[in-house]
Amino acid sequence: MNGLFKDTLAELFDKKTVYLFFVITFLSILMTLFSGSFEMTINGVDQGLGIDELGIDVDTPLLKGIASLMSLLTFLAVMLSAGIIPNMFIKGRADYFLAKPLSRSSLLLKKFLSVWVVYGLLITLCGFSCYLVGALVHSVFNNLIFLLIGAVFVKLFIWLSISFFVGIFTGKTVSTIMFLFLTWMIQSGLSMLYSTQMVAGFGYEAFGKFLDYCYYLLPKMSEMSTLVDKVAFLSGSFNSYILYSTVGFAFAMLYFTLALFKRKNY
Amino acid sequence: MNVVTVSDITKVYNTGMQKGGITAVDCVSLHIESGEIFGLLGPNGAGKTTLFKMLLGITGVTSGEAMLLGYPPSNPKSRERIGYLPENHRFPEHLTGLGLLQLTGNMYKLDKEIIEKRSAELLELVDMTKWASTKMKKYSKGMLQRVGLAQAMINDPEVLFLDEPTDGVDPIGRAEIKNVMQKIRDDGKTIILNSHLLSEVEMVADRVAILQNGKLAKIGTVDEMTNKKLQYEIQAEFRETLFDIPEEIGKLQSLSRGRMVVELVDESKINWVIDSLRRKKIDIRVVKPIKITLEQSFIETVSSGKEGVS
Known part of the structure; x- marks a missing residue:
């Protein structure tokens, strides 16, 4: 585990795109700092009051901003990590990994955990450092930041389960990225249909049912984000089905990935 | 075994x-x-x-x-x-030579101290110590082969x-690899x-x-x-151009003034040929299997x- 963890870390920092994380975080920190120097001007006269003195609640907007930042970083992490499995099992490299005294399940699970932890910690580091700057500037701290960090790990787990499956199945980075986009698009479309009650209104009962099943089977990533918002900002009821079915989907995906990997010839 | x-x-x-x-x-x-x-x-x-x-x-x-x-x-x-050096290997290029040995050692669940000790010894053995901290993407084919051989031996395989x-690998490197193989065999290992x-x-x-x-x-x-199937070369000063060999002994393949090639039905029949030549007072200089x-x-x-x- 230690070796694969270090390998994943080395692979991450070998990619120049990882510095995009730091650039985005740096810009976010600057924006957070800038928001602290916002001053009230009435009729062209500077009142000399900052956002905090005005009594505006900065806690929730700050958390929402951090949630958006971490969603963006999660998206980047998923794109960056899409090539990990196809690269690990290309001709000539697969032999190196598979000839070691590890079962295939163990090798893949260890790699999955390494990628999950390394990329999850990177997003956490970026998001949390930005939040800390905001918290220090505005003298606020809300424990809900930890819920957002937990949600990042859950979302990353789900995306990685899909990414690993396609990576093993096709062995190609491009296919993995395309499939991730496709999943997101289909799920968003189905979500939209479902929320606007259009599934039942197609006139074709069988097709409507098919779409209905698809909606229930596929991971509900956008709803997961809404769910986290609802919980974090106490703005609605918690629908546990969305969370459990999506996490269940990820576990099923991981199971199929292992089953496929065990049977694959290299 | x-x-x-x-x-x-x-x-x-x-x-x-x-x-x-x-x-x-x-x-x-x-x-x-x-x-x-x-x-x-x-x-x-x-x-x-x-x-x-x-x-x-x-x-x-x-x-x-x-x-x-x-x-x-x-x-x-x-x-x-076991240790394995794959053909046309493509080791993770983001790693250094030392990093590859450490990753390999970790996958064999070796202790950190053993990995460090073995890595230093093996990099020295394959003459890659000075390149240990360089990323493998900068290595030449021969260097990759050397470091590949080192990773295959990190767990002191049987x-x-x-x-x-x-x-x-260049000719000098090939000779070194050959020496390494012979050393491994001398240690009782199988290749x-x-x-x-x-x-x-x-x-x-x-x-x-x-x-x-x-x-x-x-x-x-x-x-x-x-x-070559029971063929022997006999070097001697043949005075007679004809030399008959019975079928049950073998057959004459070629005969020139200083060299004769015979194919025998089995190895022991070479004694019959030698005895026959000696009886004819022919001085034999060399007898060797072809x-x-x-x-x-x-x-x-x-x-x-x-x-x-x-």
């Missing part, structure tokens, strides 16, 4: 294009003993690498049975005491699988070698097997492979398309 036992092993790749699939290895049976250097030879596509991959659990076995150090290849325990170990450079295999291997079209065409010691190179033997075997163990 056998470290590798293979019985009627077959591998068929299902391509989806060709009905019945492609048979890469076809009913091969062989065993490899502890402490020997075993060469696996064959033309491209003969099934050498597939056989390696089946033994190492990289690819599945369609039928037959294989055992590596007492375990079937599907059991990860079979790979605990059996070392080397697939084209001297590929891309299973797959190489196109037959002159090198001839120099280091104890036994060789020739695969052709997935089948075992020939197996034996290097001496058996390179001895040898061919492993390469010649290989070409003969492959050209004749011989199938089945000889």
Whole structure:
């Protein structure tokens, strides 16, 4: 585990795109700092009051901003990590990994955990450092930041389960990225249909049912984000089905990935 | 003791294009003993690498049975005491040479101290110490091969699988790799070698097997492979141009003034030839078996398309 963890870390920092994380975080920190120097001007006269003195609640907007930042970083992490499995099992490299005294399940699970932890910690580091700057500037701290960090790990787990499956199945980075986009698009479309009650209104009962099943089977990533918002900002009821079915989907995906990997010839 | 036992092993790749699939290895049976250097030879596509991959659990076995150090290849325990240098390897390029050895050591669950000690020793052995901290993407083919050999030995393996170990290595490097192999053999370890450079295999291997079209065409010691069928060269001053050899002894292949070549029905018959020459008061200078190179033997075997163990 230690070796694969270090390998994943080395692979991450070998990619120049990882510095995009730091650039985005740096810009976010600057924006957070800038928001602290916002001053009230009435009729062209500077009142000399900052956002905090005005009594505006900065806690929730700050958390929402951090949630958006971490969603963006999660998206980047998923794109960056899409090539990990196809690269690990290309001709000539697969032999190196598979000839070691590890079962295939163990090798893949260890790699999955390494990628999950390394990329999850990177997003956490970026998001949390930005939040800390905001918290220090505005003298606020809300424990809900930890819920957002937990949600990042859950979302990353789900995306990685899909990414690993396609990576093993096709062995190609491009296919993995395309499939991730496709999943997101289909799920968003189905979500939209479902929320606007259009599934039942197609006139074709069988097709409507098919779409209905698809909606229930596929991971509900956008709803997961809404769910986290609802919980974090106490703005609605918690629908546990969305969370459990999506996490269940990820576990099923991981199971199929292992089953496929065990049977694959290299 | 056998470290590798293979019985009627077959591998068929299902391509989806060709009905019945492609048979890469076809009913091969062989065993490899502890402490020997075993060469696996064959033309491209003969099934050498597939056989390696089946033994190492990289690819599945369609039928037959294989055992590596007492375990079937599907059991990860079979790979605990082996080292492997793959052909056309593409080690993770984001790692340094030292990083590769550390990753390999970690995957063999070695202690940190042992990994550090072995890494330093092996990098020194393959003359890569000064490049240890350089990323492998900057390495030349020969350097990759050297560091690849080092990673294959990180766990002090009992059996070392080397697939084209001297590929891309300069002549000095090849000589060094040959020395390393001999040293490993002297330590009582087994090496299973797959190489196109037959002159090198001839120099280091104890036994060789020739695969052709997935089948075992020939197996034996290097001496058996390179001895021309019971042919002897006798160097002497022949005064008589005619020299009759009875059929039950063998036959005369060629005779010139200073050299005679005879093919005998068995090795002991050389005494009859020597005695006959001595009776004729012919001074014998040299008697030696005629040898061919492993390469010649290989070409003969492959050209004749011989199938089945000889």
